[in-house]
Amino acid sequence: MKILLLLLGLSWAMAVNANPIFKDIRTADPAAIVHNDTVYLYTGHDEAPDNKGFFVMHDWLVFSSTDMLNWQRHGPKLSTKDFKWAKGDAWASHVIEKSGKFYWFVTVRHATINGFAIGVAVADNPLGPFKDALGKALITNDMTTDTEIDWDDIDPAVFTDDDGQFYLFWGNTKARYAKLKDNMIELDGPINTIDIPDFTEALWMHKRGDIYYLSYASGFPEKIAYATSKSIHGPWQYRGILNEVAGNSPTNHQSIIEFKDKWFFIYHTGASQPDGGEFRRAVAIDPLYYNEDGSIKRIIMTSE
Numbered sequence: 001m002k003i004l005l006l007l008l009g010l011s012w013a014m015a016v017n018a019n020p021i022f023k024d025i026r027t028a029d030p031a032a033i034v035h036n037d038t039v040y041l042y043t044g045h046d047e048a049p050d051n052k053g054f055f056v057m058h059d060w061l062v063f064s065s066t067d068m069l070n071w072q073r074h075g076p077k078l079s080t081k082d083f084k085w086a087k088g089d090a091w092a093s094h095v096i097e098k099s100g101k102f103y104w105f106v107t108v109r110h111a112t113i114n115g116f117a118i119g120v121a122v123a124d125n126p127l128g129p130f131k132d133a134l135g136k137a138l139i140t141n142d143m144t145t146d147t148e149i150d151w152d153d154i155d156p157a158v159f160t161d162d163d164g165q166f167y168l169f170w171g172n173t174k175a176r177y178a179k180l181k182d183n184m185i186e187l188d189g190p191i192n193t194i195d196i197p198d199f200t201e202a203l204w205m206h207k208r209g210d211i212y213y214l215s216y217a218s219g220f221p222e223k224i225a226y227a228t229s230k231s232i233h234g235p236w237q238y239r240g241i242l243n244e245v246a247g248n249s250p251t252n253h254q255s256i257i258e259f260k261d262k263w264f265f266i267y268h269t270g271a272s273q274p275d276g277g278e279f280r281r282a283v284a285i286d287p288l289y290y291n292e293d294g295s296i297k298r299i300i301m302t303s304e
């Protein structure tokens, strides 16, 4: 009897652990934060009927967990319709807390300026309600257009340095960052570019000890690569690849967090589900470990 209970317990534990973490909905572009001992996971929402067309993404979803295993679903908490100046395409986003307010930086397609843009919504609570904080885009393609693509201003990722300065990172093909003003809705100073090899998109900054880690999607199909520095302003030393291409999705958009003394690599994959693929992705989570020298061990993906 005891063995049977143990086996039942084990299979339940494996069931809640198994990737992708949500099997019945298609989630993408995960960005997680820790607030009050709870992980809030913000994701995009793939609604393409099949893998033949392109992304169909109208809103962003929120989930929370206190153990990284059991997730509470809070549903869509922000949509492209909340930005009057946008016309669709709820691509990658990132929420960050500052002084009790939660700022949700998002990628959307601009209604009147060609290409993608970055906007910001604000709330008093990680679950919202969120509303457009600026009434216009923070970054538009017009401000940075120097490539032939109109999606070079996507994938915002925000980071607070130890001195309390907030930075916005973003970009496709060209990696960019700028300081944010105290109000979080204006840039403070110039837009800088970052020189990292084979950069595609999905910048994510985290810090452990005195090392800054800049991870990003490289190549296409994408693998997540990373570089390290002793300063947020670089120079960046390329440190290699973190994972392989995630199943049959050419994008895998990572986020890296520490929670209860463990590190996690959160990404999306097209694998694991029969209807999964490039435009029907699903978020997965695997542990992330460091070597003695501060480098990150290759992620063993458990999603395939």
Ligand code: FUB
Pocket (backbone or CB within 6 Å): 028, 029, 044, 055, 091, 092, 107, 154, 155, 201, 202, 251, 252, 253
């Ligand atoms: O989800 C749409 C786009 O695909 C994101 O903005 C990119 O990072 C890639 O994951």
